Amino acid sequence: MNQKILRVGHSPDPDDAFMFYGLAFDYVKIDNYKIEHVLEDIQSLNIRAMKGELEVTAISAHTFPYVADKYYVMRTGSSMGIGYGPLIVSRKYFSIAELKGKKVAHPGELTTATLLTKIYINDIQLHAYPFDEILSAIEKDEVDAGVIIHEGQITYQNLGFKKILDFGELWKEETGLPLPLGLDVVRKDLGHETAVKISSGLKTSIEYGYKNLQDAVTYALKFGRGLSFELGEKFIKMYVNELTIDMGDEGKKALDLLFQKAFEKGLIKYKIDFELV
Structure with missing residues (x-):
């Protein structure tokens, strides 16, 4: 059976590289799909998401209200600060x-x-x-x-x-909640069932990284702009945490609140209702 190309956009940063380590080296596979990695800075990925260009992409949480018609939020792959952030x-x-x-x-x-x-x-x-x-x-x-x-x-x-x-x-x-900063999203036109499968594949990739921590961190530090192994591991563990594996109800609640605050301040035009896949 011919494999379909799945373009996955993520930033050339240690935390994103760590998350996608298993998929990047085919240690983790998503049935019937060949992964094509697209590495760009997050602002560029945000702009591409506005056009619905990539099937799967990392975006800033702020960007989601502008692309909610095109993408599902994956319950896996989010970057959430637990008492820390920008x-x-x-x-x-x-x-x-x-x-x-x-x-x-x-x-x-x-x-x-x-x-x-x-x-x-x-x-x-x-x-x-x-x-x-x-x-x-x-x-x-x-x-x-x-x-x-x-x-x-x-x-x-x-x-x-x-x-x-x-x-x-x-x-x-x-x-009292974690701070949602980055999300991974999957295009709705792939269908709900496929979106869930892709989300599950990313979750497996993150778990694979933690099971092979030394190798995954070493790979991720190629994108670390001079970080030592110790600082790189610290940074990765800050933003690839238990909520990255599955944001769950707490992460969803935090996202809802972020969008509510932005709406009340007039910084986004619409209230956002969304589901996780």
């Missing part, structure tokens, strides 16, 4: 109040980090930068502070930056 950091400012009227770099309009910034902080000037150029922009005084994601969350202190706010801490204190 940070606002600076070198010369130490509180949110001090940032009033100041320039703050963010990692892209469709990222969840930027949505959280708009939900919680007023009266700042937001400027978009590639996520891996934000710390440099602060250093060069192009901006006064920055919203950082990915491995910058565990390396910023060594580079001389100070944390002003951790959105994951704030969210946990306010809601």
